[in-house]
Amino acid sequence: MASAEHDYQHFIQWLHRPDGEVPEDVRRFGRLVLDNFSSVSATTRNRSQRSVYLVDLVRQQFTAIDPGQPQLNSIATGAGWGWQSLSHLSLGPFRGFRNTEEFDLTRRIVLFYGPNGSGKTSLCEALEFALLGAVDEGAQKRIDAAQYLRNIHEGRFIPPQLTALNAQGQRVVVQVDADAYRFCFIEKNRIDSFSRIAAKPAGQKTELIAALFGMDDFNEFVSQFNESIDAQLSLLPEQGQELTRRRQAIAHDTELLAGEAVSIAAFDQVEREYAEAFQSGWTYAQLQQAVGSTEVPGRLQALREILNKPAPSLYGIRQQDFLSAFCAADEAHELVEVLAGQLALQQDGTAYQELYTSVLGLQDLSPDHCPACETAIVGEQHVHANPFVKAVQGLEHLRALTQLKQRHQAAVDQRRIASDKLQAFFANFSQRVGATVDSEHEVFRYLANPSVQPGTAWWKVGYTPVAGGASLSQQAVNYALQLEETDAATQQNLEQRAQLIAERDRLSEAHIVLTQHVTRRQHACAAIAEARQRINAFELQNAALIEAVAEEEARIAAETRIQVAYNEFLSLLRHYRSGLPGTLMAGLNNLAMELYNEFNVRDVAVDKLAALHLPVTGDGRIELSFIGSPQVRVDALQVLSEGHVRCLGLAILLAKASHIQAPTVIFDDAINAIDHEHKQGIREALFQNERFANTQILVTCHSNEFIKDIQNNVDRAQWVSYTFRHHSGDHHPRVLRDLPPQAYLIIARAAVNRGDHRGALQPCRQALEMLANKIWRWLGHFDLGVISVQLGGVGDQPSLRNLCEGLRVRLNGARTFEHGDKQPLLDALALILGIPEQTMLWQYLNKGTHEEQDREDFDEGVVEQLVALMEGMNTLGLRKR
Template sequence: RIWAGRSFADVCDWLFGNAQIKGRLSYVQGLLNAPSPQIYDVSQVNLTALLAEAYRIDELLSAAKQQLAARAADVSYAHLYEAVLQLNDGANSCPACGTDLGNVAQNPFERARVGLQQLAELAAIEQKKVQHDQALSSALHELLIAMSSAIRALVAVSPEELRIANLPLLPPTSAGEWLKPWLDNNQHAWLTLLNLVVSIEKKDAESHLILGQRHDLAQERELLDGHRSEIERCRTIRAASLQAVLDAQNEVAQFEVANHELVVEVATEAQQIAHHKMIKDTYDGFLGALRQYLDGLPALLLQGLGQKARNLYNSFNRDDPPAELLHALWLPLAENGKIEIEFAAEPGVRYDALVILSEGHIKCLGLAILLAKNIDQGCPVVIFDDVVNAIDDEHRNGIWRTFFEDDLLAGKQVILTSHAEEFLHRIQQELGVQRAQLIKVYKFLPRGGEHHLRVDADPPTKNYVLLARASLAAEEKRDALRHSRPAIESLTDRLWTWLGKRGDGRLELKLSGPRANWELNNKCVKLRGALGRVLNPHPAMPAVIAALDDLLGINGGSIEWSYLNGGTHDAQRDNEFDRAAVLRIVDAATALDAGLAQLQQGR
């Protein structure tokens, strides 16, 4: 409030002063304690007006005197009449001749009274003369007083200039012609006085200014006194506060001395508490981040997987009726959410998947979701741990075909475990020779009382074509034909399935009796004819047809075809198998496997 933007110390120095500067309060007080300047109240205007007034009255007096001089005889009569009237008091006779007033021709007193009445104008002029004379004396007296005041002021203000001017002396009274020396010589002395009065006027102006400033200074002093009181109050409060601080510090010091050991323990415990608080704060932050992550994890893991999981589920269940396939699938994006599905036969109607689906279908759905996530993230490895457990054979067929025929796992390392021996056997057949050779198989054997695992790290392959080729290489022609029969059956079945997806898959097969099995040779003949009628054949089709032609080029009544048609019975045979025919059959099966793989890759 006193001086915005400045410190308390600055304000105190400004108000009270210090060794370098004088305080504003003492400065203002010193100015007010100094004597008040003299006001002489002398001016040229006042002196000139007084002289002019004297001149004016003198002119009026001169005019009255002139009028009286012009009527001097009247003036004598007036004096005579006044003298006669003065004798009127108790008179019984004429003052001039002593005649009794009753005997005179004209009463002298009455005549004097009448004469004065007739000379009333003259009396008025006389009265004015007297008044003017008195007024002139008064005016000259006032002029003398004013001039004396001016001289006294000049003695104080401009003594040297007054001495040099050598003005006439002023008399103590205004009697006589005291003014004449001031007006002689064209009013030289008078005008000199007026010129000297200018310095008095300046001095009076300065004095008036100082007196006006004293009023302002008095107001400022009152304001500064208020500031002084406020500062003293603040100093008192500060002193009390500092004393309170000192008392508190003393008390704290005494406390620290008395409780030194406890203070040390508290400081040690404070460090532990601070450390624990840091751990707790960090844990709370981590826990919050973890909860936030867990809350968003379902949406993060399942984002965009609904369509892919639905397609995989339908692929797993490809052998189900079309109405039981899924039209839409919604995965939960929050905790405790439901997996909802729509069937192709009931679009728009949602069901809780875990309520309406069977255990096998639920396993297919879970497998579809996980595989969709694996594919979506581009994982280089996929592990199936007993994937077809509690899944029927029909769905196993759809699962392995989805894995290995739809190229969904192309470029991935697949690790698959299963107790289903036929499932693994079927996979090795369906993969074809080229891919079956890339498989690494480990077989866990039953324990015979020992307490360690028994693992067959190189079990024989289950692929019939590879088995046939291995038997032929070992000159086991019978075993080669034995393995060739199921190889050709599997290859032609897969080829027939491929044909059914590309057009009319119906074939007419001949049976030798009501309960007889169809012959493999007849199946190959019919399949060869159907493939030859396919429009816009695949580039691999000629190789497949050539393999069938090569296979059918062997006489259908030969011992080799008889063995292939009849199966692998251990019947008594005297004739040896022709190695060239067996080699031709194995090579045809190998070529048919390679061509079928190309057809399936081209879909």
């Protein structure tokens, strides 16, 4: 019943929920649509009409829109019910009402009966406008409210005045609250639409569920948004593409320039790392300073100057080596002298040794004869002693002499070796110091020519002291010490020079690396500089195009911003709409199921519902389970007939009104949307059960029988009835008040009161027929609905008396059935039927319905008794368990 704009306002509030985290541009887009809702809703998705309009609107206003939450005064707070029931409505001029009409609404049930076109819809629209602030029908037809609500004959309208009673019984003016009262209305067209849901494609079922709750306008409004607005936006960078094509010629330069900072940083990093690797803690500047240059010499140049000078040479002469050579020669010579003396003492033994050796040398030539006398060694004539044996024995005795000779010879050889070494030392010494036989100093001449005589102790000549000083050999040894000391100093200098060479070599290598690095860096900087020149030239040549591209980029950025905002806005809007079924139907499953079963009270038990599952999303299905197979869930729209679907729609709407504890429910011709066989169940559920006992119900209906049944089954004090008739020429509906009610017992009582006894009997019989059926249904609730009734023939209906007798017998025979209404019913039925004593009551019921000429008057007392008896039966609650 609320307008699409009202529902959209709720969406705007939803966008600003604290935990929503909705982007500001989406809120801007939503606010833009809200501020221009009428013009936006007038467009459709056909040929992208809405997209074209929105894009034009957004381009003009988007950036200026405040993304903050707007003040929506038209949305009520829904803080609770400020009243308990409606009390009075004043309307006109308004729609079909040309003049002012007053309606008393203080009863729990207010009935408006009349044919189509008599003003019932105008009445409901007046209530709708007074409660919701708008009329949905006018919004659907896109007619301005002032134009739609005016009476065409008066050319104007006055807002209806609606008052209500609060908890203290005080009359208060009803304030417009679309959120609170939208579910107080139940309309025929909404149930009609819902009943056709099974015949619709799956994509339209969401729309019809929205229609059931009066949100079809909002659903239609949302569905008219195009999937995309890209076709209406300028998102193609044509100028940018042309500039990109041209920039391909300088792509390498652009890339080079873009990487300038990275390239320089890489060079700096290499420099830092190399300097640190060369020497810990050094910077690149320190390394450059050490390497130096031609203009500013550094450590490298200083080292080169130092190392370019000739390195000092070593003499390689050690005093100890010289002394050792002299000592070795002296020791070898002394050993020769000792051994020679020993050989001189054994001169004779030497001669025999030579003799024996010579004899043995001849043994191989004359082994059998003496080599001196040729006498046979063995035979008759033989030598006195074998010369060879004697030679062997003699040599054995002379072995020590042989060893002495060998030792002497070895000593001579050792002296020669020592002499050669000493001679070589002299030669090396003289060469090292440059000594010659012509040298100025005598010691140099001695070193150059020490007078070597092989096989003699020639070195001892130098042991002879020189006049006035040490011997030449001693001078040579002393000089060797001087040279050794000089070499020590020179060696230290050479070690330092090696370190300088290593330092020079490292700096030289660093100089090469730095030179290469500088070259690479210079080349890189030169390449960047050249690239910058070419890019600057390009910028100058294409300045106009570049400016156009900048403007194009700004425009595309703005268009892209709109695109993103629209896509997110549409996604959230559809998400919000998809979640509406779950919001609207939350908590209604059990209550709607109970109402549905009450509407279909006459269906067999297995065809009633065991469970009902209403959808929680727009794509969900209404599923149910029957008592006959409670474990099986089926799609309600596939298995229910159209009449049952209508009952289901009405049950859902009533469950929603009951769930929110609506104080008033207004049926706008909704009962006429239900087929005849379900109207009785609906009437009993609405007007005779306790569920809605505290709910005010307003009904407009063109079914006279339905109005009559309500009046007959509801206490007269609870309802008031208005009858609308077509105008009689003044273009204003005729509103009939205080008409005789259609309730049988009220009619009977009125007849008794005016003394029309015959007039009271016919409605009494009709009331008994109604009460008999009511009692029969009541017994059925306690499994006592099977009764025995006599029939007059095939196809006959049971007569009223037979039905009453069957009911009395069934009640009387149910010994274990205990109920407060049981005995009063038995007593009343017995009186009417004349059991056990015959009375006039049944005769009056029969006679009073037929025309008879010249009949005697009916007894006033009997008629009064009959009417009172019927009234007493009618007051019985006949409650269920």
